[in-house]
Amino acid sequence: MFTLEVSVTEKCNLGCPYCYVANRPTWMSPETFDNAMPELYNLMERSGDTEFHVSFFGGEPLLNWELIKHAVPKLTADPKCKGINIITNLTMIDEEKAKFLKEHGVGISWSFDGMSSNETRPLLPLLENTNPETGELFDGILAMYEYKKDIIKGLTNGCKVMIWPGNIKDMTENFEFLISWGIEHPDFSIVRDDVWTADDIRVFRVECERIADKWIENLKAGQACSVGFLRLAILDMLYGIVKGKRPFGCFAGTHGGVLMSSGEFYPCARFASKKIMKMDPEYDFKYYQEQFNPYNYDKCQGCDLKQVCNAGCTYSQVTNDNKPLDSVCELFHIYYEQAMRVVEECKDVPLFQDLILHYIQSVGVENKGVECRN
Amino acid sequence: MSELKKVYKSIVSIPIKVEMAPVDHISDHVLTVDELSAQIEEARKGKAKVDNEYVGYAEPGHLFEYKYDYVQFLGNMQHIIQAAKARKEEERFKNKFPTIIQ
Numbered sequence: 001m002f003t004l005e006v007s008v009t010e011k012c013n014l015g016c017p018y019c020y021v022a023n024r025p026t027w028m029s030p031e032t033f034d035n036a037m038p039e040l041y042n043l044m045e046r047s048g049d050t051e052f053h054v055s056f057f058g059g060e061p062l063l064n065w066e067l068i069k070h071a072v073p074k075l076t077a078d079p080k081c082k083g084i085n086i087i088t089n090l091t092m093i094d095e096e097k098a099k100f101l102k103e104h105g106v107g108i109s110w111s112f113d114g115m116s117s118n119e120t121r122p123l124l125p126l127l128e129n130t131n132p133e134t135g136e137l138f139d140g141i142l143a144m145y146e147y148k149k150d151i152i153k154g155l156t157n158g159c160k161v162m163i164w165p166g167n168i169k170d171m172t173e174n175f176e177f178l179i180s181w182g183i184e185h186p187d188f189s190i191v192r193d194d195v196w197t198a199d200d201i202r203v204f205r206v207e208c209e210r211i212a213d214k215w216i217e218n219l220k221a222g223q224a225c226s227v228g229f230l231r232l233a234i235l236d237m238l239y240g241i242v243k244g245k246r247p248f249g250c251f252a253g254t255h256g257g258v259l260m261s262s263g264e265f266y267p268c269a270r271f272a273s274k275k276i277m278k279m280d281p282e283y284d285f286k287y288y289q290e291q292f293n294p295y296n297y298d299k300c301q302g303c304d305l306k307q308v309c310n311a312g313c314t315y316s317q318v319t320n321d322n323k324p325l326d327s328v329c330e331l332f333h334i335y336y337e338q339a340m341r342v343v344e345e346c347k348d349v350p351l352f353q354d355l356i357l358h359y360i361q362s363v364g365v366e367n368k369g370v371e372c373r374n
Numbered sequence: 375m376s377e378l379k380k381v382y383k384s385i386v387s388i389p390i391k392v393e394m395a396p397v398d399h400i401s402d403h404v405l406t407v408d409e410l411s412a413q414i415e416e417a418r419k420g421k422a423k424v425d426n427e428y429v430g431y432a433e434p435g436h437l438f439e440y441k442y443d444y445v446q447f448l449g450n451m452q453h454i455i456q457a458a459k460a461r462k463e464e465e466r467f468k469n470k471f472p473t474i475i476q
Contacts, residue, residue: 238451241444242410242417304442333440340447347450348457354466356451357458360407 001082002049003256004040005057006033006071007269008064010261013128014089014121014141016113018164018191020270021059028261030070036259037074043265044080047255047285053083055109057258057269062092063128072104085109087160089121090152091144092128098151110152110159114174114186116167117141153182160187160228165200172211179218179225187228190335192313194320196327205334212338216345219352226355233339235359240308252314253277253288270315277318288314291322299323305336407455414452418445 010024044052054075056068068086075081085107101108113120118140123129130137131147138144145152161174171188178186188211196204215227252258253267257279265279266272267288277283294300294311303309311317312328346352405413458466 237444237447238410238414241448242413243405304440307444337440337442340442343447343450343454347454350457350461353454353458354461356454357407357466360410360455 001255002040002044002047002052003055003251004052005055005256005258005268006061007057007059007258007260007272008061008067009059011063012058012060012089013063013091013124013126014060015124016121016162017166018120018162018195020193020273022273023059026059026261027064028067028259028263030067032261032263033067033071033259034074036263036265039265040259041080043257043279043285046283047289049255051080051082054081054085056084056086056088058087060089060092061086062088062090062097065092065097069100072100072106076104083107087111090148090155091141093148093151093155095151098155101155108156109187110156111162112145112159112178112183113161113167114159114170115142115177116170116174117145120162120167149181157183158185158187158228159183160189162191163188163229164191165195165197165203168200168204168207171207172214175211175214175225175227179223184223184225185228185231190229190328190331192316192325192328192331194316194325194327196331201327201330201334204331208334208338212342216342219346219349219355222351224351224355229335230339230342231359233336234343234356236310237308237336237339238360244307250292250310250312250314253279254285254292254314255289268315270313271318292317297323299329303329305329305332308336407459411452411455411459414448414455418448418452 006028007021008028010021010026012019012021012023015023040052044050054071056071058064061068072084075084084105086101087109089111090108100106121141123138123141123144125137129144138147159178161178163171167174175186175188178184211227212230215225215230218225250268252271257265257267258269258272259265260269260272264272266275267277267279271277290296292311292314294306294309297311300306300309300311309332311324312332316325316328317323342352
């Protein structure tokens with residue numbers, strides 16, 4: 001499956017400190033999108049994929065709603081397109097957009113940082129960040145979400161919380177806060193850049209154990225909920241051991257790319273931000289599939305997570321002499337250990353058993369025979 | 375003197391509309407729970423390589439000692455799957471707490 005990110009704009013109405021996308025006024029036009037589709041098929045063929053999945057991305061993609069409304073019907077009519085998703089802060093959602101997204105089966109990946117959002121997602125003084133009834137700037141992003149809570153909750157009960165050194169100490173409190181909002185399954189996606197010091201990692205270990213404790217406590221109390229990175233680690237371990245892990249870490253440059261508003265393709269928006277590894281006719285997928293295959297890293301050969309871990313972010317590896325970052329390896333080790341502990345401690349909790357079965361039934365892993373390594 | 379109200383500028387204009395049918399997110403080759411369960415058993419019998427011993431890499435080394443018991447993990451997962459399957463479909467949590475998991 002080829003993953004296509006469509007960066008419809010690099011502009012965003014928020015100013016999150018961990019975001020790597022330059023907040024530039026670039027806007028994809030419908031013509032650029034249409035003209036890029038033949039090249040998408042070309043790239044898919046070269047990568048060995050026959051189907052694709054689309055994620056609208058930015059900046060804040062809802063800022064270029066015109067493009068999304070143009071592109072989504074074309075994609076839904078394309079038999080090779082197996083799914084559409086939008087990675088959005090949802091601050092510009094309204095009834096009309098929500099209706100459109102639901103009707104077209106567009107998945108929502110809500111980028112929301114929970115109770116620490118007022119600090120981690122400062123509002124820029126823009127019209128988009130004002131209360132339409134008063135014309136005044138909202139008093140922080142939480143007030144903005146409160147205003148649109150019903151629409152948002154009608155769309156999703158999950159969200160993607162970025163975890164970075166600035167907010168690790170709030171992980172557990174954020175988890176509780178999000179549950180109180182009815183968001184029972186936050187993703188908690190770890191920033192996999194070279195931003196983690198040894199001290200940060202020590203704090204992460206303590207906090208990871210604390211959030212795992214909270215998840216266990218909630219499950220035992222009958223609260224259906226999950227912590228995204230621990231849930232994912234459980235599934236990665238299960239399928240990694242039983243089926244063999246996928247032969248690539250990230251889709252970027254191996255089985256996917258980003259279409260920028262300029263009409264150029266790059267492995268992902270991070271590469272695009274530096275204008276490196278542009279996917280031109282010379283771009284060799286096979287080379288990158290081999291280079292960034294988690295089985296092939298020398299560093300991973302003796303690692304006890306080799307079978308289950310997918311080695312992190314390709315861009316970070318490119319900028320780290322083509323090998324996984326030490327700090328990110330450490331984070332993976334910490335949370336895989338905690339995921340294993342959750343399984344051990346909750347194996348007899350009926351709610352957890354049901355959740356696991358539900359994940360397995362929902363995840364849609366391809367069955368092409370046992371691919372275990374001997 | 376009247377107070378001048380601050381007017382905020384938009385960073386984009388938001389127009390247009392179009393409509394169409396939803397897309398199906400379906401695969402023909404999805405691994406079933408029973409198939410997975412059978413394959414866990416194969417893995418536990420040694421058809422998959424199972425590491426249960428810490429193997430660190432020398433340089434630059436880890437901050438902590440980690441321990442992963444994959445054999446125990448597989449046993450736990452099999453136990454969990456079988457216990458959940460033994461309950462009636464209508465009694466499972468998703469019927470009590472309708473939910474979307476992304």
